[in-house]
Amino acid sequence: xxxxxxxxxxxxxxxxxxxxxxxxxxxxxxxxxxxxxxxxxxxxxxxxxxxxxxxxxxxxxxxxxxxxxxxxxxxxxxxxxxxxxxxxxxxxxxxxxxxxxxxxxxxxxxxxxxxxxxxxxxxxxxxxxxxxxxxxxxxxxxxxxxxxxxxxx
Amino acid sequence: xxxxxxxxxxxxxxxxxxxxxxxxxxxxxxxxxxxxxxxxxxxxxxxxxxxxxxxxxxxxxxxxxxxxxxxxxxxxxxxxxxxxxxxxxxxxxxxxxxxxxxxxxxxxxxxxxxxxxxxxxxxxxxxxxxxxxxxxxxxxxxxxxxxxxxxxx
DNA sequence: TATTGTTATACTCTATAACTATA
DNA sequence: TATAGTTATAGAGTATAACAATA
Numbered sequence: 001x002x003x004x005x006x007x008x009x010x011x012x013x014x015x016x017x018x019x020x021x022x023x024x025x026x027x028x029x030x031x032x033x034x035x036x037x038x039x040x041x042x043x044x045x046x047x048x049x050x051x052x053x054x055x056x057x058x059x060x061x062x063x064x065x066x067x068x069x070x071x072x073x074x075x076x077x078x079x080x081x082x083x084x085x086x087x088x089x090x091x092x093x094x095x096x097x098x099x100x101x102x103x104x105x106x107x108x109x110x111x112x113x114x115x116x117x118x119x120x121x122x123x124x125x126x127x128x129x130x131x132x133x134x135x136x137x138x139x140x141x142x143x144x145x146x147x148x149x150x151x152x153x
Numbered sequence: 154x155x156x157x158x159x160x161x162x163x164x165x166x167x168x169x170x171x172x173x174x175x176x177x178x179x180x181x182x183x184x185x186x187x188x189x190x191x192x193x194x195x196x197x198x199x200x201x202x203x204x205x206x207x208x209x210x211x212x213x214x215x216x217x218x219x220x221x222x223x224x225x226x227x228x229x230x231x232x233x234x235x236x237x238x239x240x241x242x243x244x245x246x247x248x249x250x251x252x253x254x255x256x257x258x259x260x261x262x263x264x265x266x267x268x269x270x271x272x273x274x275x276x277x278x279x280x281x282x283x284x285x286x287x288x289x290x291x292x293x294x295x296x297x298x299x300x301x302x303x304x305x306x
Numbered sequence: 307t308a309t310t311g312t313t314a315t316a317c318t319c320t321a322t323a324a325c326t327a328t329a
Numbered sequence: 330t331a332t333a334g335t336t337a338t339a340g341a342g343t344a345t346a347a348c349a350a351t352a
Binding site for chain 1: 332333334335336337338
């Protein structure tokens with residue numbers, strides 16, 4: 001049997017997070033959550049979540065893109081895109097036209113209203129980026145994106 | 154009425170993602186998903202999701218921490234932590250002991266089995282970090298974490 | 307009166323199986 | 330036989346309201 005005295009429990013005053021903060025994954029997740037939160041607040045006026053903005057932005061810069069291409073690019077499961085597309089169509093932000101080469105697919109395009117809204121939304125997104133990275137210099141911001149790309153590309 | 158000819162739709166061959174890739178939020182989210190995916194695969198042998206690992210790691214480095222402190226530190230809603238804690242307790246990885254100063258709270262501690270498992274799990278997590286950031290030099294890895302902290306702290 | 311931990315519950319997000327129309 | 334889009338559905342993740350016990 002042990003002769004060591006049993007130390008009474010002490011309360012934790014300050015939580016030590018140094019180990020978790022030494023992990024890239026933890027830091028990347030925390031930073032992402034902060035930016036996504038800011039995005040949700042600032043994009044609420046357009047009624048756009050991050051995924052809606054990504055979808056509309058890809059359609060804006062790739063007129064005629066198909067749902068399949070959106071799914072592959074954004075890692076969305078096809079069934080989960082269906083509702084988003086029909087909602088954006090009901091809001092008269094996008095139209096679906098027959099694909100020129102593939103009778104199974106539909107090409108997605110912004111409507112004039114969609115174009116007008118995205119022009120403003122991309123300005124808001126840029127302002128939001130500036131605010132989220134306010135403590136970074138332009139050079140640090142470029143470095144950060146290069147390093148993040150080295151992880152996921 | 155317009156005299157402009159209607160251009161027939163063209164198919165999108167290569168999806169242009171350059172705009173999205175100019176946003177820190179997009180890059181941070183994509184990098185996080187890659188690391189989380191690797192985490193899920195490598196930590197499955199321990200039956201730990203990222204949140205379980207974070208909780209156990211904080212308990213390991215802060216013996217006696219309360220549920221409330223875990224929630225605040227990890228941005229978890231208290232009702233969502235209850236199930237995790239009881240599951241970790243059922244797996245005999247943690248114990249709950251009365252808090253020394255606060256009769257409402259319970260102090261959380263690792264069991265010997267919990268300590269043994271987390272010792273291995275943290276080694277796996279470190280290996281995983283190395284693999285996820287294999288294309289980064291040690292200096293770049295340090296820079297990346299500094300820049301991410303500048304966003305979320 | 308405020309806080310810790312809890313239950314119940316709802317809402318969102320994500321994933322899978324199976325179908326149709328076309329390639 | 331494979332692929333684009335769709336439906337139905339299940340599971341995981343996240344959020345809010347309300348309560349008992351204690352501060």
